[in-house]
Amino acid sequence: MTAPNPAPATRSWYKRNEIAVTPWLFLAPAMLFFAFYVIWPIYQSIMISFYDWDGLGDATFIGMGNYVELMDDGAFEVSLWNNLKWLLFYLLAIPGGLFIALFLNQTVTGIRLYKSLFFFPFVISQVVVGLVFSWFYLPNEGLLNGVLGLVGLGPINVLGDPDLATYGIIAAGLWPQTAYCMILYLTGLNAVDPEQIEAGRLDNAKGWKMLWYIIIPQLKPATFIAFVVTIIGALRSFDLISIMTNGGPFGQTRVLSFYMFEKALSEYGFRMGYGAAIAVILFLIMLVFIAYFLWSMWREEKGR
Amino acid sequence: MRFTTKSMALALAGSTMLAGMAQAELTGDLKIFLDTSNPAPRATMEKMIGDFGALHPGLNIETTVIDREAYKTQIRNFLTADSPDVATWYAANRMTPYVNAGLFEDVSDLWAEPEIAENLSSTKGAMTIDGKQWGVPYTYYQWGIYYRKDIYAELGLNEPANFDEMKSNCQAIIDSGRACYTIGSKFLWTAGGWFDYLNMRTNGFDFHMELAAGNVKWTDDRVRATFANWRELIDMGAFLENHQNYSWQEALPFMVKGEAAAYLMGNFAVAPLREAGLSDDQLDFYQFPAINPDVALAEDAPTDTFHIPANASNKEAAREFLRYAVSADVQTEINNGDNLGQLPVNASASVDDDKFLNEGFEMLSANASGGVAQFFDRDFPAEMAAEAMQGLQEFMVIPDNLDDILNRLNKVQERVYK
Numbered sequence: 001m002t003a004p005n006p007a008p009a010t011r012s013w014y015k016r017n018e019i020a021v022t023p024w025l026f027l028a029p030a031m032l033f034f035a036f037y038v039i040w041p042i043y044q045s046i047m048i049s050f051y052d053w054d055g056l057g058d059a060t061f062i063g064m065g066n067y068v069e070l071m072d073d074g075a076f077e078v079s080l081w082n083n084l085k086w087l088l089f090y091l092l093a094i095p096g097g098l099f100i101a102l103f104l105n106q107t108v109t110g111i112r113l114y115k116s117l118f119f120f121p122f123v124i125s126q127v128v129v130g131l132v133f134s135w136f137y138l139p140n141e142g143l144l145n146g147v148l149g150l151v152g153l154g155p156i157n158v159l160g161d162p163d164l165a166t167y168g169i170i171a172a173g174l175w176p177q178t179a180y181c182m183i184l185y186l187t188g189l190n191a192v193d194p195e196q197i198e199a200g201r202l203d204n205a206k207g208w209k210m211l212w213y214i215i216i217p218q219l220k221p222a223t224f225i226a227f228v229v230t231i232i233g234a235l236r237s238f239d240l241i242s243i244m245t246n247g248g249p250f251g252q253t254r255v256l257s258f259y260m261f262e263k264a265l266s267e268y269g270f271r272m273g274y275g276a277a278i279a280v281i282l283f284l285i286m287l288v289f290i291a292y293f294l295w296s297m298w299r300e301e302k303g304r
Numbered sequence: 305m306r307f308t309t310k311s312m313a314l315a316l317a318g319s320t321m322l323a324g325m326a327q328a329e330l331t332g333d334l335k336i337f338l339d340t341s342n343p344a345p346r347a348t349m350e351k352m353i354g355d356f357g358a359l360h361p362g363l364n365i366e367t368t369v370i371d372r373e374a375y376k377t378q379i380r381n382f383l384t385a386d387s388p389d390v391a392t393w394y395a396a397n398r399m400t401p402y403v404n405a406g407l408f409e410d411v412s413d414l415w416a417e418p419e420i421a422e423n424l425s426s427t428k429g430a431m432t433i434d435g436k437q438w439g440v441p442y443t444y445y446q447w448g449i450y451y452r453k454d455i456y457a458e459l460g461l462n463e464p465a466n467f468d469e470m471k472s473n474c475q476a477i478i479d480s481g482r483a484c485y486t487i488g489s490k491f492l493w494t495a496g497g498w499f500d501y502l503n504m505r506t507n508g509f510d511f512h513m514e515l516a517a518g519n520v521k522w523t524d525d526r527v528r529a530t531f532a533n534w535r536e537l538i539d540m541g542a543f544l545e546n547h548q549n550y551s552w553q554e555a556l557p558f559m560v561k562g563e564a565a566a567y568l569m570g571n572f573a574v575a576p577l578r579e580a581g582l583s584d585d586q587l588d589f590y591q592f593p594a595i596n597p598d599v600a601l602a603e604d605a606p607t608d609t610f611h612i613p614a615n616a617s618n619k620e621a622a623r624e625f626l627r628y629a630v631s632a633d634v635q636t637e638i639n640n641g642d643n644l645g646q647l648p649v650n651a652s653a654s655v656d657d658d659k660f661l662n663e664g665f666e667m668l669s670a671n672a673s674g675g676v677a678q679f680f681d682r683d684f685p686a687e688m689a690a691e692a693m694q695g696l697q698e699f700m701v702i703p704d705n706l707d708d709i710l711n712r713l714n715k716v717q718e719r720v721y722k
Contacts, residue, residue: 056402069719140546157549
């Protein structure tokens with residue numbers, strides 16, 4: 001009694017492939033944007049890095065010339081080392097954030113007020129952080145030297161000393177970054193399973209052991225995110241340097257992103273090819289971390 | 305045909321000078337981009353443009369004021385992409401990239417007009433590249449040493465005439481517990497000013513320009529002599545300590561509070577010093593003293609300029625605006641103490657009755673026989689200037705690094721002046 005089905009061939013191509021095509025349709029806008037705003041500029045940067053170009057006239061192809069020059073560029077070396085310092089010391093924000101989060105995870109009267117105080121540095125702009133710390137470090141009037149003077153230590157000019165300045169800026173950057181990590185851990189602590197803590201208590205775990213064996217493993221997702229944002233934050237450091245020292249004294253606080261800006265876009269710069277070469281190096285460094293992040297996420301997905 | 309209209313227009317222009325600017329009607333849009341973003345210069349420029357608009361009611365003028373620092377990077381974009389009809393910029397080497405890229409209009413025809421040729425000849429060199437002129441100047445200002453007259457009087461000092469007096473004055477100031485010179489070298493260019501003067505006083509204007517042109521090595525003994533003089537001042541403690549932390553504005557309070565006695569700066573420092581409470585009885589000016597008696601005194605006097613972008617759409621109106629901006633009356637008006645507070649470039653314009661403007665004008669017209677330079681970062685190619693100023697700051701903080709710095713600059717020089 002059934003009516004003859006329409007022949008399969010009359011169904012539209014989309015209907016036949018709906019299951020396979022639909023996810024790609026949803027992904028398409030994102031992929032287009034990614035290709036247009038990420039992949040294409042990366043390709044362009046790599047191409048430009050083989051040219052000598054001032055951004056106005058004709059570009060001259062010089063092959064690896066820019067990279068050869070980078071190998072021999074003292075300022076580039078300084079920037080590279082400073083980037084490494086940023087990477088290492090910026091990670092202090094993770095344990096710092098964790099301990100503040102543990103401290104704030106108590107039930108004490110007024111804890112909301114304390115929490116908001118600790119949230120504060122994350123909310124304010126990096127520019128303001130930079131200004132506040134510049135004043136804090138001022139060689140004569142600054143709070144830091146005021147305090148050092150009280151205990152009889154000599155005035156130090158943190159931002160004016162080529163050996164100290166980078167550490168001074170990193171310390172300023174750690175302030176908001178620690179707050180960020182703290183927020184991540186506070187959220188993570190909400191998800192800690194009280195039954196496991198109870199079980200740990202029964203087994204006589206407390207203090208450090210409780211933290212190390214029971215709490216921290218459960219905070220692993222939060223730690224992973226904190227690690228990702230801190231690494232990326234360290235490699236992208238720019239605004240604090242620009243505000244606090246402008247790369248100085250005599251270029252000793254530059255990092256790769258700042259040096260790239262100076263060479264390519266600043267008042268006296270406009271060596272687009274050279275700047276692009278620096279950008280490519282920075283990209284390669286980031287690629288190492290990005291690959292690691294993607295790999296760990298993939299492993300995580302597979303493990304489930 | 306063409307010849308006749310042109311000569312007619314010229315004749316018209318000539319007669320209108322007397323008849324009050326009633327010439328051929330200009331029409332269309334005129335887009336003007338300005339970098340004069342500070343309140344006073346901004347108001348001055350807007351008023352001048354308004355007056356120009358009133359003379360040409362058929363012209364639809366659109367003015368855009370861009371923050372001075374942002375302008376320096378944006379100019380590259382708007383000259384190529386969305387070009388205005390008139391844009392502000394700076395003289396000398398700072399305009400080279402745009403001239404070379406064909407982005408500025410050749411305005412040699414304006415400079416051939418007698419009105420401009422006669423009255424602006426002093427800046428013609430700074431506007432010339434490849435034998436052509438690429439813009440017109442609207443203002444310039446002197447550099448020199450601004451000092452606290454009351455401190456000098458308290459210590460019984462006079463304005464120094466030579467390097468020895470400069471050093472002995474300085475010693476007296478240091479002994480009184482002050483710094484001789486305040487300076488903020490965070491943004492580097494202030495150190496370039498010191499090098500300009502020390503080098504022009506030690507080796508003369510021509511040598512300084514040879515160095516700027518890349519014809520002399522940085523390790524040359526004559527350059528070393530300049531640094532040796534500088535080092536004498538550094539070693540005696542003449543400069544404000546920790547200057548690498550401050551911008552030029554942040555170095556002003558040391559002078560206002562009397563912790564430093566003098567400041568090598570451009571005339572634009574006078575306004576903030578007055579606003580901070582220094583009266584003209586306390587503040588005075590002297591020309592940077594001679595070091596080598598055999599060289600003629602030369603000065604820094606940076607010139608700010610108007611240009612017509614090559615892609616401008618209304619070049620006729622733009623030329624008329626340039627003529628207007630350099631005319632004697634307008635130059636007198638925009639440069640007076642209530643407006644820009646600087647020196648007019650037009651020789652027929654008059655200088656406002658301000659103590660510092662008068663002294664500066666006197667100095668530049670009568671006592672700068674060596675020559676007039678623009679400024680370190682305008683005379684030297686941008687890339688050389690950037691590296692060099694960083695080296696100068698390093699030298700001021702760690703003078704022992706001199707050899708290292710000079711070798712580095714040699715290397716940059718070889719690359720920049722290919």
